[in-house]
Amino acid sequence: MQPSRFNIISRLNDSLDFFVVNLLSGQADLLSEEEVAFLERDFEKAPTEFFEKGYLADPGKEMQQYRLRYIDFIEKRDQEEVQVFFVPTYQCNFACSYCYQSEYPAPPENLSPEMVDAFFSFMETRLRGRKKYITLFGGEPFLSGKSYKASLAYFFEKCAENSLEVAVVTNGYHLDQYFDLLSKVKVREIQVTLDGPEHLHDHRRPWKGGLPSFKKIVENIDQCLSLGYIVNLRAVIDRENMHELPALARFAIEKGWTGLPNFKTQLGRNYELHYCQDARNRLYSRVELYQELYRLIKDHPEILEFHKPAFSVAKFLSENGSLPDPLFDSCPACKSEWALDYSGRVYSCTATVGKPGEELGTFFPEMKLNETAISAWQERDTLHIDKCAECSFQLACGGGCGSVAKNQYGHLLAPDCRPVKELLEMGLDLYFGK
Ligand code: SF4
Ligand code: SF4
Structure with a gap:
């Protein structure tokens, strides 16, 4: 048993309390400093509840669950x-x-x-x-x-x-x-x-x-x-x-x-x-x-x-009172979002619409789409971006915005990081802090 790859552990802002959030198992808790130690060092002494909640997990079984949730996500999307x-x-x-x-x-x-x-x-x-x-x-x-x-x-x-x-x-x-x-x-x-x-x-x-x-x-x-x-x-x-x-x-x-x-x-x-x-x-x-x-x-x-x-x-x-489903992809471009303009051009989304060089084809005067470019947008998710696939925040972040990533790195399979830990430190304090 090991600490889950998907544990996000930190301290609430302006508080002595810690938190753990795990988007794969769908569990979250406020923790004392001693309980954090169970997740970081003293695994053997951890209460069984920590296994049941997926904060400590068998890595093989966890990967299996991860893949199943990914398939679920793609089907829903x-x-x-x-x-x-x-x-x-x-x-x-x-x-x-x-x-x-x-x-x-x-x-x-x-x-x-x-x-x-x-x-x-x-x-x-x-x-x-x-x-x-x-x-x-x-x-x-x-x-x-x-x-x-x-x-x-x-x-x-x-x-x-x-x-x-x-x-x-x-x-x-x-x-x-x-x-x-x-x-x-x-x-x-x-x-x-x-x-x-x-x-x-x-x-x-x-x-x-x-x-x-x-x-x-x-x-x-x-x-x-x-x-x-x-x-x-x-x-x-x-x-x-x-x-x-x-x-x-x-x-x-x-x-x-x-x-x-x-x-x-x-x-x-x-x-x-x-x-x-x-x-x-x-x-x-x-x-x-x-x-x-x-x-x-x-x-x-x-x-x-x-x-x-x-x-x-x-x-x-x-x-x-519960966590959202794991987010394997936060960029809807060419999946559940498209943007078309009066000149007859097709784009991936609002971030790219009208930008020269970002056209994915035309719908007028004739329908002519660049399927390779469209597939590149459709392929983008946390499993296909190397840095994201390793990241413990991935199921809360979803890899960020494809357009921002492309502007920064020159290609789509790049991360646009969200400050997940810092956001949770503030948000959990605001909404759950004493
Ligand atoms: S590229 Fe950015 S703005 Fe466009 S759909 Fe993706 S996340 Fe939204
Ligand atoms: S974009 Fe950054 S923070 Fe988000 S999943 Fe990828 S590596 Fe992690």
Whole structure:
């Protein structure tokens, strides 16, 4: 018997307690220092419970269980619903200070009906037999302008005709001009971004030309919520606005949004994806962002009413009383995610869409896909990345983001490490600490 390869053992932040989390056996416990010694040195003296819970295991049997769980994972993943992003334009009416798409080419064409038809035929042929839904993405998918809106109207008609649900990622400014189109389809959710209270949001996410956007977006969020649409409010966080997160949380609480069943939130880390940003020194690394967030939550617990961060699997454990299934792959690209744009090109996901050189083929004017490049994305998981296959955090991390790994190492079978241990130290303290 040996300590499991998948034990994650550390100490809760700001506490004397230790923890062990094991994603393969699905067990987690708070431990004393003495109990940790059973897992690190004094195996013979360990209580039988530690064997039963898989913290101490026979390596051969554990590998067998690992392989079975992997097969399970792949089978489930192949049945997952597919999210297909569609970019009707790369243009945007905002001039956000950190936009990673600001350097992507954006010719000012509208969608042709032939191209829209070809998109739906891609959905039918390539993704035949899979459950799927569409997410409109940009640029900004909800621009003003009659001819642009008319070209999108046909797209919505086709979604309705094919009974496909639609989600939208929008800056929220012209949402009110699109309620008529939205009413024609089943809407999955509407994601809108607010980057802080009014003054800060308007500084970071102005209209092109510098006009403010906050008030109009807030009105549109109110309207969406009262129409029953699920609003997913996203805040993109960096060093410039982190300190105002408590103010944004209080704003949402005072508006009554946080008490509504159709309101949810997400925090996005502002990070350098493909292009160098002007103000690189305002970016957080992943661990820095969560460390700052952890400190801020300790001082302003009302943030949790607005948004409860995952801190790896800590939130899941606190809400479900059990661990999630082992995560052999955290990158859905070309598996349960695709991204297509109005130029007829096919990409792996939102991180690569529109980036020259990342095309995986075309769906219009003809369907022509680079199957070798697609297979490379589909093959990526923790078993196929050498460093991940050896890593004790792999079943919580899943190997990270393929696009980030490729940018860093020049190929896909490379890791994009998540600070799993540090996240658990903070998250388990926040959600389970005394
Ligand atoms: S490459 Fe990154 S952004 Fe794209 S699907 Fe994978 S994890 Fe998500
Ligand atoms: S990406 Fe890094 S942390 Fe994640 S499983 Fe691979 S080696 Fe481990």
